[in-house]
Amino acid sequence: MSHETARFFWLWDCYFAVVYLAVLYLVLVQASQVSAAATYGSAVALTCVVALYVFLGRAYMLEDRHDWRTHAFLVTIMALFAVSVWLTPISAYALFGVIPIVFISSHLFPAVFLVATGMFVPALVSLLDVGPTDDLFRTLVPIGVIGTAFATLIGVWIVRVISQSYERAGLIAKLEASQAEVGRLSHEAGVTAERERLAGEIHDTLAQGFTSIVTLVQAAESELGRDDAQVRKHLDLMLRTARENLAESRALVSALAPADLTESSVLDALERQAHRLTEQTGVAAEFVVQGDRRQLPTRIDVVLLRTLQESLSNIRKHANAATVEIVLSYQDKAVVLLVTDDGTGFDPAGVSDGFGLRGMRSRVDQVGGSLSVTSAPGAGTTIELEVCA
CATH class of the missing domain: 3.30.565.10 (Histidine kinase-like ATPase, C-terminal domain)
Known part of the structure; x- marks a missing residue:
């Protein structure tokens, strides 16, 4: 499951909790035509569904796991649902919470099969309890057919939403990766450009100044002992060049304009x-x-x-x-x-x-x-x- 979907999964938790509490209320308060044992047995079955969801199903749904453990979990909650409906038929409203679990946790076709089975559980319970009756064929079977069709449509919509969420998460991941790559390349390009700029500045200023100083030193050495005035002239030029180089180096460190341009x-x-x-x-x-x-x-x-x-x-x-x-x-x-x-x-x-x-x-x-x-x-x-x- 994508990060965005997982981040809002608490909304589904709240929905499931509301469905459970509402059905539990119907079972404990409104189911007046069944025995107390059946009422409490149905409540225990529903509570077991909730426990399985909290301790197993929720993790399977978040991990998008479709292995035998998920299938065993779904079969178990459907069996518990069937037991609850057999004990108190009004608990069939729990399908509003069970159906989304099935579609989120399983692939489409197995989910449709399980949901159809759950939709016909009330009809099956009635058939086993009182046999074939007019109410069975006029009410419960049509409700099962219509409910299966409606649940399938809802399930397809859920699966499509999840698929779009995965696609969106993939696109976001690709976009973030592209942005990171662009940032890295831009950084490298900036570093390279700055390195080339500094190399050019050093070559055009300091390196040339040092070359001039070396040339003047060599010229002064050749005049030593023969022409003191010329030696002094070379020394003056060396001093001036060294000062200019110093000014250029300071300007370079401070990222200023060339020293010659700052002065004139x-x-x-x-x-x-x-x-x-x-x-x-x-x-x-x-x-x-x-x-x-x-x-x-x-x-x-x-x-x-x-x-x-x-x-x-x-x-x-x-x-x-x-x-x-x-x-x-x-x-x-x-x-x-x-x-x-x-x-x-x-x-x-x-x-x-x-x-x-x-x-x-x-x-x-x-x-x-x-x-x-x-x-x-x-x-x-x-x-x-x-x-x-």
Whole structure:
């Protein structure tokens, strides 16, 4: 039996108790044409039916058990019912409580057979007691036929209600399982997305900063004992880069915007990246702004800054460039960032995207933009980012 049905089973208990008390009242008070022994015998039989229901039948019904124990229980209560009717015919009203027990506890066809047997018990008792009479064929037999038909209809309805309850319970279980699976997948997707976001942030900020510090340390070592001014310059750059990395790490932990954007506008942040490239590598970097400047959403500012940082990082490590041109173009319905270098270039078809380029594409996709890389061996590289804004 489904959980929902079991939860409201106490209503059936109340109904059965009311039927038992009402029939017991009729037997003890209204059955004036029978002996006291028959009255009390009928009451004992009815009480035994109740006891069997409480201690056995109720559990069988809740467990939806259809084995030999359930069948023995049903046969026993039908026999007790027959004894009660034989002793006091008025106790036939107990069928109002017995019939639902039979249909709930058994399959449809065995239940119909048992109910039909119970319906004809009064007629059988009358036949055994006084023999065939007009009252038997005019009243008791038609009542048995009509009662069997009516009880069968009620039983079919009960069975259908129980079947629908099982179906509903199955659907609810499937829905709960689906919701749990959706919740689990959503959680995993959120964890994966957050992990990728953090990986991208670390790659675009801390990792690049540490790479710059390592490069500056190596440059300072090469100048030791020869050019103290140059060594001091490298140390100053190392200190500034370390402080910027510290600010980026704090912003990352606090889930804030990049440190460069919290302190100034995106234009200042982009220009600082160009100056930093020149200071650290000697590459001539020019930053140009075209079009009418306007305020952009923070998420687009972040994508512009991170794309430029990754582009300049790749130029440091791979391009061997002498000049870099950075153009930020404000157009009518979009903003375009162009990063062009005159370095060695490469064949895009022969190189798979690294983590940095994949990170750039992922960020651009999140804001609905597009990213293209144009390059050829010996012809430099151009990275173009376009975002509607």
